[in-house]
Amino acid sequence: MPVAFTLNGTPAVVEAPEGMTLLQALRGPLGLSGPRFGCGQEACGSCYVTLDGEPRASCTLPVEAAAGRAVGTVEGLGRPEAPHPLQSAFLAEQAGQCGYCLSGILVSAAALLARNPAPDEAAVRAALEPHLCRCGAHNRMIRAVLRAARVMRGEMAA
């Protein structure tokens, strides 16, 4: 059954057998690598995407649930030649170790900054609470999100 939705601003269609999850569709036929498999149980945040701007896990969501909606992944945030302020801030803060959790964390952080341009540290922690990082790079990531927010508010140079 073909399922059509917008993927990072571009129309996408995927031929989805019954039971295929959005994550399987994104990593399989749609050829993305950003959304990552971590648990398949909505418990770690590695696979987070936005659905009509709301961050959520894609690992249990049937791909049909995305039909006609806007799906956003880390690939849609920015590119190396035109990075999202969050991506620049994570580089500036060297916010990561193994990096496996970063795709999902960036998606949630971008959604946070879209609805709250001036979050405090507690708001950042709350927005990232669904995400696990096993390497212990949390504090760097919190600093990076706060830095990106300042840049986006024009209070700091990128």
Added chain:
Amino acid sequence: MNLAFGFPMGKQGNAPDLPGSLRAEPRLARWLRFSADGQVFVTPGKVEIGQGILTALAQIAADELDVPLDRVRVLAASTPGSPNEGVTSGSLSIQESGIAIRHACAEARALHLRLAARRAGLAPEDLRVEDGVFRRADGSEAGSYWAQASEDLLDVEARGDVPPKPAARRAVAGQAIARGDLPGKLFGQPRFIHDMRLPGMLHARIVRPPARKARLRALREGSLPGDATVLKDGSFLAAVASEEWAAEAAAERLAARAEWEMLESLPEEERIADWLETTPAQHSEVERRDDPAPAPMHEVSARFLRPYLAHASIGTSCAIACWGEGELTVWTHSQGIYNLRTDLVTVLGLPPERITVQHVEGAGCYGHNGADDVALDAALIARAHVGRPVRVLWTRAQELAWSPHSPAGLAEIEAALDADGMLCRWRMVLRGNGHSSRPGRAKDPTLLSAAYLDPAFPIPVAIDAPMAGGGGGQRNAVPGYRVPSLDVSMHRLLEMPLRSSALRGLGALLNVWATESVMDELAALSGQDPVAFRLRHLGDDPRAMAVLREVASMCGWPRRSDREGVGTGIAVARYKSTGGWCAVAAEVEAAEVVRCRRLWIAAGLGEVINPDGAVNQLEGGAIQATSFALKEAVHFDRLNVTTDHWEAYPVLRFSEVPAVETRLLGPPDAPPLGAGEPSLGPTIAAIAGGIHAALGIRPRSMPFTPDNLAAAME
């Protein structure tokens, strides 16, 4: 990796007098080569496991060669081309690989300069290297690495006669250089083995039995989704399909159709301490000293228990294998590609030269996880699909339940102070399984699925490296404090119901906590300040004193709690007694649960190649240790591990992560020591100390949950 253990030392062609891993692989061409188009390829045997090592190794090479960092490409290790550096573990990659690359590059630079100078009719000292180009005093060019790339100059053994640059002349090593691997990861690019897609690749999922000891009795027939097929070899069962969703769905159906014969083989978790005490074990002395000791005045006797711990990487184990005509290629995130190859040889019956093992980065690795196991899984399945690459990905449940676990352990300490409040006697006895089941070190393979084949391979019981190789369960069991009468011994269990192996810190997690707790208790008994008491016993070790003083100053020791339920603990240890010095202070808040609010870390690592990377490692280790200390325990019933999902095995979350302040003390002209592990033991110990300061309870059982703390009060 460690020198006495698993390292191909002493064989023909090795060079015991050379620095770092040049001892194992002295040929320069195995470490680096230049290309005509202006790049230098550095080929370490150590691998990226999320710690940023490849960036640090590039910095070392750039400095010695006088080339900018962007000309240096550090390649992922592969058999047979890469030097065999054993395993990427033990916080040794800078000491072993980094030092080898530093000296190899220094020699390579000298060889190239010598050739260029000879051709120019000059002495090598008359030339300088500028961006890889050799220039005369007047600035004119007299060759370059790139122009001489095809000269085979490096096809020689290192001589160890070219000193690397003195510390003061290093321009790149020592700088907080941005990691080379991070940009790709921030843009969602395919960087991990999980992202590899090879033409014609099949996907597979393993169906594990519901018990550790199990035999596949029957598999009911039934349809499978897509083009999925079954692979069965003894009790090894897998689903294979050309699309990943189909392999996943097929594995679920197979799991429902499989009938297993099961045996209860795991100990009763509620009586784990008894099990540790009564299981047959090999007793060995770790260290003993019988100097004359004054009479004891204050005595402490305490027993400490730690649970099994899981690696709990955010990504699950993954591998790709492809069989050709009697040969096999494996892509793996193993920490030791040659060790893995050795066990693949044993299981698959191929000669080593017919197996290529290529490293590809996985998710964060904190020790011997499922990476090696899943590589065998992929090879077994690919054997039935010759010519097609087969990608195997473990499920979350398999990752948490079937990866090797860090073993439960008991530590008993009896210690005494004399009338002057100085240590006079220290006795410690350890019990537990060994901390290494790494592949490639025993007659039989240690790879998980080998035990489920027909015929099955026996899985060797985990061992402990000798102290000269860093130790395992006994790591950091010998206190760094001066004491005349010392008796440290261990009982390594000879039965292994749950596969045990190395997790970041190994025995240091339990031993530093136990040691530092007893030191706190002795200080309290004799009315001494815990920091001053420790300093009195560290007189032989100025660098330990330095990190302890530094962290005391950072946290404002002695910290008097402003509120009830808040307290600060402090601890210090030199990792492995041969690695980095680290002191940690932890501010703890005890309400319904215990939270760690702040950590202060001071570390003496000698020369630091990348200070930001070292701080990242120390802080990451401390946060992981906070998670171990406060939250983590593998639970099991008599059949299997039951903590096979994140809700059952919670790790520290964003809301729970303490603020961390870290300082590096160097000194910068001392040899470099690893940053990955020194902070873990002291963090657990400092949190335990903070709990006592907050609640008046000495934790005796990890994790420091309300239940375990309540038991400690009884």
